[in-house]
């Protein structure tokens with residue numbers, strides 16, 4: 305099962321957005337399109353029906369090996385063996401939910417500001433929701449937190465966080481530029497005529513952004529005469545990336561030998577020249 309840190313596209317059910325198509329068909333299309341975590345959210349549905357939907361979605365997400373989260377209803381999450389629950393600021397408190405669910409289930413907490421985010425982090429949440437980023441008909445009347453809060457979360461929150469609320473293919477780049485690595489959407493995906501295609505398009509934007517950030521956080525160095533780009537920031541990171549940590553090597557950086565105990569703090573700056581010399585044989 306995927307770790308939350310690797311999740312990129314969170315899709316939540318929204319039956320009002322797809323009259324004539326079943327929730328299961330739509331969510332299967334989302335999974336085919338690459339949704340990597342799924343939530344059942346059915347605010348106005350009788351609880352017994354939510355339970356039945358949860359069993360069905362549990363089975364579907366298991367087939368696609370994707371985590372399954374139930375919104376609001378901890379009892380339903382437990383009953384169907386969901387991977388976790390999502391709770392808002394007015395739902396069951398995090399500490400109670402953790403006590404009931406134990407350490408292994410995923411608990412996600414909605415937050416609308418940095419204070420709530422840090423509190424959820426301290427309280428042992430597994431991820432937080434950051435939103436609504438933009439006004440949205442899915443949660444009418446809620447004040448948008450704007451990309452300012454996404455930016456603040458990216459700077460200060462260590463937990464995985466997912467940006468949610470009014471995110472569409474037209475504004476997703478602004479949310480990614482603000483630092484979100486993980487995007488959640490309801491209407492823009494389940495309301496699309498081509499649900500799988502919408503997921504693929506979201507993922508395309510997310511991947512392009514990931515590549516951009518990798519390039520901008522990498523530097524050009526010259527290793528044993530060959531120019532390459534690396535994300536390593538220190539000699540130690542470079543040696544580890546090249547899988548040479550356990551080899552007997554001497555490292556020369558810009559013409560100076562770097563003692564092994566200094567690898568951790570020797571910076572690889574743009575244009576650094578590195579020589580990695582292997583010892584061969586022994587005395």
Ligand SMILES: Cc1ncc(COP(=O)(O)OP(=O)(O)O)c(N)n1
Pocket residue numbers: 314316343345347375376390391392393394395412413414433434435443466468488
């Ligand atoms: C991923 C994610 N983020 C936020 C929410 C909203 O939860 P909540 O504030 O409890 O509102 P409702 O969804 O219950 O109306 C969510 N469900 N998922």
Ligand SMILES: Cc1ncsc1CCOP(=O)(O)O
Pocket residue numbers: 435436437439440441442443468469470471488489490491492
């Ligand atoms: C459940 C929820 N919580 C904050 S915004 C939101 C709705 C997200 O739906 P949409 O992607 O349609 O704006």
Ligand SMILES: [Mg+2]
Pocket residue numbers: 375376390391392395
């Ligand atoms: Mg809720």
